[in-house]
Structures are given as C-alpha cells and as structure tokens.
Amino acid sequence: MLEIKNLHVDVDGKEILKGLNLNIGPGEVHAIMGPNGAGKSTLAYAICGKEGYEITKGSVTFKGKDFLELEANERAGEGVFLGFQYPVEIPGVSNVNFLRAALNSIRKYRGEDEIAAVEFLKLIRAKAAELKMDPEMLKRAVNVGFSGGEKKRNEMIQMAMLDPIFSVLDETDSGLDIDALRIVADGINRMRGDSRSILVITHYQRLLDYVVPDFVHVLSDGKIVKSGDKSLAIRLEKDGYASVGIDESAA
Amino acid sequence: MTLKNYFDSENYKTNFELTRATLPGQDVTWLSALREKSISKFAQMGLPGPKVEEWKYSNLNVLNSTSYETTNENCDSDEQTDKLLDQANIENINGSKVVFVDGYYSDKLSNIRSHNGVSLISLRELLKTNPGNAEKFFKTTPDENSLRNLNVAFMTDGFVLDIDDNVKLAEPIQVVHISTKSSDTKALRQNNYIRIGARASTQIIESFIGPDHINSWSHNVSKVVVEEKASLEVYQFQLEGDETIHMNECVVETATDAHFRHYSLNVGGKLSRTEVKPTLSGRHGQVELRGAFLGRNGNSHDVFTHMKHMVPQCNSDQIYRGVLDRGGKSAFQGKVLVAKDAQLTNADQSNKNLLLDRNAEANSKPELLIYADDVKCSHGATVGELDQEALFYMKSRGLETSAAKALMVEAFVAEVYQEIELGPVKEKYLSVARQWLEGKD
Numbered sequence: 001m002l003e004i005k006n007l008h009v010d011v012d013g014k015e016i017l018k019g020l021n022l023n024i025g026p027g028e029v030h031a032i033m034g035p036n037g038a039g040k041s042t043l044a045y046a047i048c049g050k051e052g053y054e055i056t057k058g059s060v061t062f063k064g065k066d067f068l069e070l071e072a073n074e075r076a077g078e079g080v081f082l083g084f085q086y087p088v089e090i091p092g093v094s095n096v097n098f099l100r101a102a103l104n105s106i107r108k109y110r111g112e113d114e115i116a117a118v119e120f121l122k123l124i125r126a127k128a129a130e131l132k133m134d135p136e137m138l139k140r141a142v143n144v145g146f147s148g149g150e151k152k153r154n155e156m157i158q159m160a161m162l163d164p165i166f167s168v169l170d171e172t173d174s175g176l177d178i179d180a181l182r183i184v185a186d187g188i189n190r191m192r193g194d195s196r197s198i199l200v201i202t203h204y205q206r207l208l209d210y211v212v213p214d215f216v217h218v219l220s221d222g223k224i225v226k227s228g229d230k231s232l233a234i235r236l237e238k239d240g241y242a243s244v245g246i247d248e249s250a251a
Numbered sequence: 252m253t254l255k256n257y258f259d260s261e262n263y264k265t266n267f268e269l270t271r272a273t274l275p276g277q278d279v280t281w282l283s284a285l286r287e288k289s290i291s292k293f294a295q296m297g298l299p300g301p302k303v304e305e306w307k308y309s310n311l312n313v314l315n316s317t318s319y320e321t322t323n324e325n326c327d328s329d330e331q332t333d334k335l336l337d338q339a340n341i342e343n344i345n346g347s348k349v350v351f352v353d354g355y356y357s358d359k360l361s362n363i364r365s366h367n368g369v370s371l372i373s374l375r376e377l378l379k380t381n382p383g384n385a386e387k388f389f390k391t392t393p394d395e396n397s398l399r400n401l402n403v404a405f406m407t408d409g410f411v412l413d414i415d416d417n418v419k420l421a422e423p424i425q426v427v428h429i430s431t432k433s434s435d436t437k438a439l440r441q442n443n444y445i446r447i448g449a450r451a452s453t454q455i456i457e458s459f460i461g462p463d464h465i466n467s468w469s470h471n472v473s474k475v476v477v478e479e480k481a482s483l484e485v486y487q488f489q490l491e492g493d494e495t496i497h498m499n500e501c502v503v504e505t506a507t508d509a510h511f512r513h514y515s516l517n518v519g520g521k522l523s524r525t526e527v528k529p530t531l532s533g534r535h536g537q538v539e540l541r542g543a544f545l546g547r548n549g550n551s552h553d554v555f556t557h558m559k560h561m562v563p564q565c566n567s568d569q570i571y572r573g574v575l576d577r578g579g580k581s582a583f584q585g586k587v588l589v590a591k592d593a594q595l596t597n598a599d600q601s602n603k604n605l606l607l608d609r610n611a612e613a614n615s616k617p618e619l620l621i622y623a624d625d626v627k628c629s630h631g632a633t634v635g636e637l638d639q640e641a642l643f644y645m646k647s648r649g650l651e652t653s654a655a656k657a658l659m660v661e662a663f664v665a666e667v668y669q670e671i672e673l674g675p676v677k678e679k680y681l682s683v684a685r686q687w688l689e690g691k692d
C-alpha cells in the first residue's frame with residue numbers, strides 16, 4: 001500500500017530524514033518508536049505533504065501512485081489521514097462545519113456527490129457516541145480550548161468520519177487518561193481491515209497492548225535502524241533504546 | 252489661503268455658484284444663509300491633506316481631480332435600480348423602507364409605513380412643508396470640520412427620523428442609498444437626522460450600493476441623538492462599486508442609560524471612510540461599535556472612530572476587523588477620550604487585521620486620551636497573516652487551499668457579527684463577506 005524508498009527530507013535546510021525505507025502492506029499495522037527528535041513526526045508530515053518538508057531524495061508511493069506529486073488535500077482524497085501529535089486550533093470554525101467541508105471536499109475529489117445534511121448529522125452523532133464524546137463539543141470551534149486529551153479524541157472522530165484507508169497516528173496515545181486510551185484504541189481497531197493499513201507512532205508499549213502491531217520499527221537519527229515484531233516494543237519498554245544499540249545522546 | 256496642511260479646491264466654490272439656485276430649499280432663508288456660510292468656511296479651510304493626522308492614511312487628492320458636481324434628480328427607476336435594490340435587499344425585513352437614488356428621496360421606491368409616534372420624512376420634503384422645523388437640526392454657525400461644511404453647502408436630501416418617547420418599533424427601518432450610472436463624476440450629499448426619544452427603541456439598516464466603474468462621491472452626514480433609556484442599533488452595509496468614493500460620518504450623542512450600537516461592513520469603493528463619533532454625555536450610557544472591512548484591487552478602507560466619555564460610569568466597546576488581499580489597503584484610527592470627570596469608565600477597543608497577500612496594507616492607530624484616574628481602558632491592534640499550521644491541518648483533512656483559507660477568514664470576520672440578534676441582518680453580513688471571499692464582491 002505505502003512504499004517509502006531511501007527518503008531524505010530537509011527542514012529549513014537541515015537534513016532530518018536520512019535515507020528511510022518502509023513498506024506497509026494492505027491490512028498491516030506498523031508501529032514506529034524512537035527517541036525524541038529522531039524524525040518520527042517529520043516522517044508523518046512528509047507522507048502527508050506538509051509544505052516546507054523538502055524531499056531531496058527518494059520516493060513515496062501510495063497504491064502505485066507517486067505521492068510526492070500530490071498536494072496535502074489530494075493525499076487526503078486518496079484516503080490518507082494524519083492524526084497530529086499537536087492538533088491545531090482553528091478559531092471560529094466549528095467542528096461540525098469543518099468536518100462537513102472536509103468530507104464533502106474528499107467526496108468531490110473522488111467524483112462523489114455531497115453528503116446529505118441529515119445523513120451527515122446521523123453519521124457524526126454515531127461516531128461521537130462510539131468515541132464517548134459529548135456532542136456539544138462538536139459545536140465548538142476546532143480544538144479551541146480543548147484539553148490535551150480532548151484534542152486527541154477529536155482527532156479520532158475526524159478519522160472515523162473521514163474513513164481513511166491509511167492512517168498515520170502520531171502519538172495519539174500521549175496525554176490520554178486510562179479510560180480514554182481504551183476508547184481511542186478501540187477506535188483505531190475499528191479502522192483495521194484487510195484493505196486498510198495503519199502507522200502508529202508512539203513512545204509507549206501500552207497502546208500496543210490494545211492495538212497489536214504486525215511490525216515494530218525503531219527510528220533513530222533519520223533512519224529505521226531496527227525492525228521486528230511486537231516483542232521488540234516490549235524489549236524497548238523494559239530495557240530502553242541502549243538495548244538495541246542506540247546511544248540516546250546521539251539521537 | 253487654506254489651513255495648514257489643507258489644500259485648495261477652488262472647483263467646489265465654482266460649483267456652488269453654478270448650482271446654488273437649483274439646490275433644495277433655495278427659497279428658505281436660513282438655509283440659503285447656512286449654505287453660503289458653509290461654502291465660505293469650506294473654501295477658507297480647504298480639503299485635509301495627508302499631513303492632517305486624521306487623514307494621514309487617505310489620499311484625498313482624488314477629490315481635486317474630478318469636479319464632483321452635485322447630482323441631478325434621477326426620477327426614473329429602471330432595471331438598474333431594481334437590480335441594485337435587489338442586491339441590497341434583506342430577506343424577511345418588513346418595516347419602512349426609505350430609498351434614495353443619486354442622493355434624492357424616491358417616493359416610488361420607498362415605502363414609509365405610518366406608525367404612531369414615529370415621524371419619518373425626507374429632508375427635502377420637510378424643507379418644503381415645514382422648513383422651520385428642519386432648522387433646529389442644523390447649527391447656524393459653520394462647522395470646524397471642512398468636509399461637513401461641504402456636505403451642508405451642497406446637500407440635496409436626507410432623512411429625518413424622530414421617534415417619540417416610549418415608542419418601541421418592532422420592525423427595523425431600512426434605508427437604501429443607490430448611486431446609478433448617472434452619478435458618474437458627481438457627488439451625492441445627504442444630511443440625516445435621527446432622534447430616539449426617551450425609553451424608545453429602534454433599529455436602522457442602512458445600505459449604500461452602486462455599480463462598478465462609476466466615479467461618484469457618496470457623502471453622508473448623520474446626526475444622532477439617543478435620549479434617556481433609549482436604544483438605537485444601526486447596521487450599515489457599504490457595497491458600492493469599485494470606483495466610488497464613500498464617506499459616511501455618524502455623530503452621536505447618548506443620554507443617561509442610553510444604548511447605542513453601530514455595525515458596519517465595507518466591501519466596495521476605491522476609498523471608503525466610515526466615521527463614528529459617539530459622545531457619552533449621560534451616566535450609564537453604553538456604546539458598542541463593530542465593523543469589518545474587506546479590501547483588494549485598489550480598495551482603500553478607512554475607519555475612524557472617536558469615542559468621547561464625558562461623564563462617569565459609561566461603557567464603550569469597539570471591535571473592528573480588516574481583511575486585506577492583493578492591492579487592498581486599510582486604516583483604523585480609534586480615538587478614545589475620557590474626560591477628567593468621567594470616572595469609572597470602561598472603554599475597550601480592538602482592531603485585528605489579516606493580510607492575505609504581501610501586496611496588501613493595514614494600518615492601525617489607537618489613540619487614548621485619558622484624563623480621569625479611576626478607569627478601565629484597553630486597546631489592542633494586530634496585523635497578521637493566516638496561520639500556516641492551521642492551513643496545513645485543514646488541507647490534511649482534504650480541504651483545498653482556497654476553501655481552507657475561506658473558512659478561516661470567514662470565521663475571522665464572523666466574530667464581529669456574532670452578537671447580532673436580527674437573524675436576517677446577521678446572515679446578510681455573512682453572505683456579503685462570503686461573496687467577497689469568493690471574489691465576487
């Protein structure tokens with residue numbers, strides 16, 4: 001589904017990703033762990049097409065398409081979703097209006113008709129209930145005044161509404177209380193399927209108990225330095241990055 | 252000789268000699284004398300140049316390059332006026348409607364409903380039927396404001412609204428000022444007078460509209476008195492064409508416990524100047540000013556407010572927002588005066604501007620003169636660009652850049668109008684802003 005080859009990314013003239021390779025097949029869940037500043041969020045942004053993330057070398061292919069040719073909104077139209085590590089506040093724009101505009105924009109990209117108002121409201125209420133979110137929050141401006149955990153849950157409702165086939169979830173688990181972690185994990189698991197894939201970026205093994213990954217990778221200093229199955233995450237949690245040969249101070 | 256930093260504009264004096272005999276009320280002695288005095292005073296003073304502090308952001312040189320003779324009465328309404336009226340129309344507003352075409356009251360297009368205790372009449376009509384009654388609205392001595400003198404010297408019409416004590420009008424009054432193609436190179440000058448009696452209340456919706464490519468100068472001066480415990484809300488829409496010069500001055504006086512609210516939206520004209528000058532002269536007076544200006548391609552919008560707190564315990568609050576795209580320019584000048592005795596004043600002012608392009612300009616100049624010591628005054632002025640992080644966030648959800656920008660800008664403008672209770676008016680503000688954002692202003 002997603003194929004990343006020898007990816008080099010510069011931010012403000014500084015090389016952050018230094019030849020990264022990653023292959024994610026349909027139906028697979030991959031987890032990426034790694035020290036602070038290793039380049040995990042940079043990878044997420046590069047996949048989703050953020051401006052200022054300059055690809056100097058390498059390729060990103062999604063379902064056989066050269067992804068680097070596409071604008072961020074076109075990538076969303078192709079079915080990619082990014083759960084932000086730090087969700088952004090948009091003053092004055094309500095969650096409901098934002099989601100309706102986003103959903104219709106994606107539909108337009110795919111040559112589909114706009115969603116009927118009634119159908120949209122039904123859908124959003126159902127998704128809010130699944131995530132145990134107060135529907136009143138949907139009327140508020142996007143993320144404005146939301147607590148850290150509320151923002152993360154808001155990312156989840158956006159994911160559920162936009163129904164992506166590939167999601168990158170950047171530290172969606174951090175800042176969540178114990179119950180919320182469960183709810184969010186259930187939300188992620190609902191997104192799993194034979195033809196859908198997920199890339200989870202996390203610092204903690206705990207999320208991976210709920211969302212069991214097929215592969216775990218360690219990203220350090222702009223490259224994937226180690227890959228394995230879920231046992232790799234357990235080992236890292238117990239023994240730290242030094243146990244897989246990463247000198248923390250070099251990261 | 253003109254005042255320092257003012258410039259000569261002989262053409263208006265010449266115009267006056269040529270047209271004085273045809274101006275309304277030429278047989279009313281006090282008015283003729285007033286017009287005469289006003290034009291002389293104007294000629295003495297001249298037009299304010301860019302070195303005059305209040306006009307430093309507006310280039311009034313344009314007023315010298317065209318003669319701007321007074322418009323003639325344009326009796327026939329045609330397809331053009333119908334179309335403009337339609338554009339200015341606000342759904343589901345059914346009160347009295349006063350329509351001016353090229354600066355003259357149009358009986359045919361207006362619909363004044365009679366209501367006990369409400370007198371609504373065109374100034375020209377009043378000069379015909381009861382000129383003595385009109386006299387009290389004007390100062391007999393010329394003004395210290397040069398443009399106001401010019402307005403009085405040439406004024407052709409206007410409206411006079413007088414609401415008796417205790418009368419609460421349920422339906423808003425609509426006033427539409429249309430400039431047609433015939434007003435090209437001409438000036439439309441109106442003088443309006445509004446008095447809201449004690450404990451009375453009303454709302455006025457005022458629209459200014461005209462086609463593109465018409466170099467006319469629409470110049471309105473309104474004097475407003477809001478008596479004890481009375482309330483007045485004014486909602487203005489400035490929707491004139493791209494070549495028009497718009498000037499609108501609103502001078503207000505509020506009495507004890509009075510409430511005055513003024514909303515505006517400027518989207519048209521090569522130069523628009525909106526002046527709101529409330530004087531709070533009775534305790535517990537409350538004034539709210541709200542407005543937005545949207546400019547691009549040679550639009551220049553000026554908002555000038557002067558809030559005068561003369562007595563203790565009044566509140567005033569101003570919120571203005573500007574959105575400037577390529578080739579657009581704006582200036583907000585907000586003066587607040589708190590007199591020595593005006594203790595326990597609350598005066599807030601905020602002006603935020605959004606630049607959508609490098610080739611756009613927003614100026615903001617708050618000016619606070621506070622002579623009382625126990626007051627709460629705040630002011631804030633910002634000029635910024637759209638948040639790039641928010642833009643990417645929205646794009647990552649599938650929105651095209653233009654749609655994402657439009658949502659953010661619309662939200663920025665909408666905050667100005669969020670407290671409006673008159674649904675159709677609020678919706679009109681938002682839809683005009685939306686149209687401007689879509690490039691079809």
Ligand SMILES: Nc1ncnc2c1ncn2[C@@H]1O[C@H](COP(=O)(O)OP(=O)(O)OP(=O)(O)O)[C@@H](O)[C@H]1O
Pocket residue numbers: 011012014016034035036037038039040041042043085
């Ligand atoms: N605009 C920038 N200019 C220079 N360096 C930058 C810029 N943006 C990010 N970086 C650097 O890129 C590196 C990778 O950042 P990134 O956010 O991808 O790390 P991360 O692996 O997600 O870290 P964390 O676990 O803390 O979220 C960091 O060292 C960061 O300081």
Ligand SMILES: [Mg+2]
Pocket residue numbers: 040041042085170
């Ligand atoms: Mg990160």
